[in-house]
């Protein structure tokens with residue numbers, strides 16, 4: 292089972308729990324909800340690449356380049372691909388040109 296499949300399974304399971312006639316403990320629903328959230332972070336999300344051409348104080352054009360986490364919005368200026376953001380989100384660097 293992949294993380295994607297596990298997440299889908301969890302969502303369906305949570306849906307069944309919500310519809311269940313018998314009383315399900317909130318604790319149990321919270322557990323499933325949190326598990327789905329944790330799984331979501333394991334599924335790579337494409338990192339947002341920013342590349343801007345700016346004019347500096349001297350009037351020269353410079354290129355400003357940075358990456359943004361799609362989950363927490365944290366800005367990364369490291370020039371190498373790393374697998375996880377500090378927030379725990381797994382990152383997909385795609386095909387960088």
Ligand SMILES: [Zn+2]
Pocket residue numbers: 360361362363364365376377378379380
């Ligand atoms: Zn992040």
